[in-house]
Amino acid sequence: MSKNVILPSGMEAHEAKYMDFPIPEYNHNPFIQALPPLVDKQEIIKKLTLTPSYKEEERNIDSTYRLHIIQRLYKFFQPLPIHIQIWNMINTSIMQGYIARNPFDKEYKRYVNETGKQIINRTYEINRSINFRTTASSGILIGLSGMGKTTAVNAVLRHIPQIIIHNRYNGQHFSRIQTPHLTLQAPHNSSLKALCLQFFMKIDELLQTNNFKKYVSRNLSVDAMLPIMGQVAQNVGLGILVIDEIQHLQNRGIQQMMNYFVTLMNSFGVSIIFIGTPASYHIFQNELRIARRVSGSGEIIWNNMKNDKEFRFFLESIWRFQWIRRFTSLNDDLIALFYEETQGISDLIVQLFVNAQYLAIESGKEELTVRLIKKVAEAQFRLMKPMLDAIRSGNPYKISLYEDIKRIEITNSSMRVMKEQAITKNEKEKVEIKKVMTNKLAVPGRKRMIKAADYKEDDIRSLFAHAVKSGKSQYQLLLDYGHIDDMTYWREW
Incomplete structure (x- = not known):
């Protein structure tokens, strides 16, 4: 068991404890061997499951207190099959990204030193060709608003230390700080400078460094700050960069932002996970270089739940946490009603269940009825009614009016389709060019x-x-x- 160390910043760090993997490429690399061991599905479910504190006798205490107790339900987390996919995507991206960044590899150390000199001398070019073979990749999590994308990713990241301290490795002196993951918000104005400043601030907050002051006070240009951001990412052993709310990127700055993310992967070896609503889907459709970096299991499309076993399982899991006097058993009518009112959006399911109990306690009815639940849904979801009505209708035109609720249909692999579309487009262009060239070179007289x-x-x-x-x-x-x-x-x- 690794020891915990409190840093001057007040953040908790883990002292590195190394383990061997049955995967050869994961060994002889302290960045990988210091990470938590790989676990199976059952262990993932145990680690992610979060149930609120619940005692049967609490249902009999005064209503004043029970109105506060039911707020515990907002901490409820029930793992579903998609959460196992997210767990595997994140852990795989971190470990795979570190393969080419072994701090004991001579070629990698030489590359880092050369890159550092170029950045200091301001001769580093973002789009230059390099001799570094990265193993970093990008993962994409796209889902409807309210499905719990950010919550799910944070739940997984909680089981991966954010700061690991290395002192000795295999009998050798090895004094390094490793940061396996860092989360940033996509800038609303698609500003690369805003991204850099946010990055420096987060690193300073974690490690008590002064990157923000150092580079902002020097009034460096964006072109100068971008490679420094990549260098800092290398220095702190950043494993994965999570970019949340990717749909906030605006059209004008999308291409520049995406170009830089590709540079982070190619030149600095940092894996990236993108999180966004369906409104961000077009970004990846238009960026082949990002799409092609996503592996077969590297994209996750998270639509609202259908009215099937998964939805019923989720509802049954939370239903047992009732603080009303008369426990209400779950039946088919209530299941149908909950689906009708929430359309399988997990956040709305929890909200409806909490507020239904709140009204039942406050009104003195002390039970959940169809009428009460409908009343709560009408009051609580008034602002969301147009969006929910659009989802209920199944009408593509109505749904398209709200980009955050578009259902992305999956055949085999959505990102694979993107890649094929991009490749097909390139092939079509080649065919058109060939036709033009053929016509130009055609022998006169053969065509009427x-x-x-x-x-x-x-x-x-x-x-x-x-x-x-x-x-x-x-x-x-x-x-x-x-x-x-x-x-x-x-x-x-």
Whole structure:
């Protein structure tokens, strides 16, 4: 068991404890071996499950206190199959990204030193070709608002130390600080400078460094700060960068932002996880370089739950936490009602259940009825009614009015479709280019020449054909037919 150390910043760090993996490429690398061991599905579920404190006798205490107790339900977390996917995506991205960044690898150390010198001398070029073979990748989590994307990612990251302190490794002196993960919010104005400053502030907050003051006080340009951000990421052993609310990126700055994320992966070896609503889907469709970096299990599409076993399981899991006097058993009518009112959006399910209990206690009814739940839903979800109505309708046009609730249909792999679309587009362009080149190189006479008789009467090209026969110039014919004005008038005037 590793020891916990309190840093000057007040943050808790873990002293590195190394373990061997049955995977050869994960060994002889302190950044990987200091991470928590890999676990199976059952262990993942145990680690992620979070149930509120509950005692049967609490249902009999005064209503004043029970109104406060039911707020515990907002801490409820029931793992579903998609949470296991998120767990695996995050852990895989971190470990795989570290493979090429072994601090004891001579080639990697040489590359880091050369890059550092170039950054100091301001000769580093973001888009330069490099001889560093990265193992970093990007993962994408796209889901409807209210499904708990950020909550799920944070739940997984809680089981990965954010700061690891290294002192000795395999009998050698190795004094390093490792930061396996860091979360940033996508800047609303798509500003790369805002991204850099947010990054420096977060690192300073964690490690009590002075990056923000150092680079802001020097009034460095964005071009100068971007490689420094990558260098700092290398220095602190950053494993994965989580970019939340990616849909906030605006059209004008999307390409620049995405170009830099590709640089972070390619040049600095940092894996990236993007989190966003369906409104962000087009960003990845338009960025082939990001899409192609996503592995087969690296994209997760999280739609609202269907009215099936998963929804019923989620509702049953939370239903047992009742603080009303008369416990209400879950039946098919209540299940149908909850789905109708929430459309399988997990956050709304919890809200409806909490507020239904609140009204039942406050009104003195002390039980959950269909009428009471409908009343609560009508009051609590008034602002969301247009969006929920759109989801209920299943009408693509109505749903498209609200980008955050678009349901992304998955065939085999959405990102695979993106890649295929991008590749198909490239292939089509190649075919078009080939056609043009073929036509240019075609031998004259093999293709039937178009004659004047082939043109329609109102086709302007027929005038040019007639001009040859009549002996008039093309300009004169255009003038005679009224297609252009006589400029003589304007010269004389």
